[in-house]
Amino acid sequence: MTEHRNPIIRALRATMSSETLTKPDDEVAGALTKLGFQGPSGVWILDRNSRVRLAFLAVEMGEEIESVAMALTWKDFEHLVAGILEENGYRCVESFRRRGTSSLRGMEIDVIGRAGRRIVCVDAKMWNIRGGKASALETAAARQRERTQRLVELLPSLSPRLGLSPGRYHLVPAVVTWLVEELEIFDGVPVVPVFKLNTFLLDLDAEEDAFVSFVGDLAGSP
Secondary structure: OOOOOOHHHHHHHHOOOOOEEEOOOHHHHHHHHHOOOOOHHHEEEOOHHHHHHHHHHHHHOOOOHHHHHHOOOHHHHHHHHHHHHHHOOOEEEEEEEEOOOOOOOOEEEEEEEEEOOEEEEEEEEOOOOOOOHHHHHHHHHHHHHHHHHHHHHHHHHHHHHHOOOOEEEEEEEEEEEOOOOOOEEEOOEEEEEHHHHHHHHHHHHHHHHHOOOEEEEEOOOO
């Protein structure tokens, strides 16, 4: 991988497999210091929260989204999405997995967030190529719609992790990605640019009729 001109991108690339950055070059160290990151004795610790913050800063400073995406891991991106949900009052579960059995299909959902009686189920797509984007997003939306519909049956197992109480919930599937520039909708499933996710969540009450949702009832204790 060739060295990137942007010191933030170089710092992100250097910490993709380990959060420890040892003796970065002067330009990287200077950029991190200027942005408020501290690295005593030539060692810098960039945990997932720090990496996500740096990614946002790089985009805000004009870096191409594709370059930033290529310097992040899938876990970084899921954490970024969960962080935006949490900032909007959602309680989140990351990397929800249900193992399949001979009689039960397995399922994976990247981020599940609950605020009140709404549960947003996110497929976090950190794609960094644009070829075939529309068809790929349409396929991802269809799959996320199907996963969310199946998740209705798993509300009892999710209850402790999301703090659910008995009653009715509305489950909204969504795909969040770097690639799209504006909100798109495929068969009722919103595909949201990650840098517009905050606005999407703020507007969800007013716009929810435009999106598909699935109703699930959580019974009380017997």
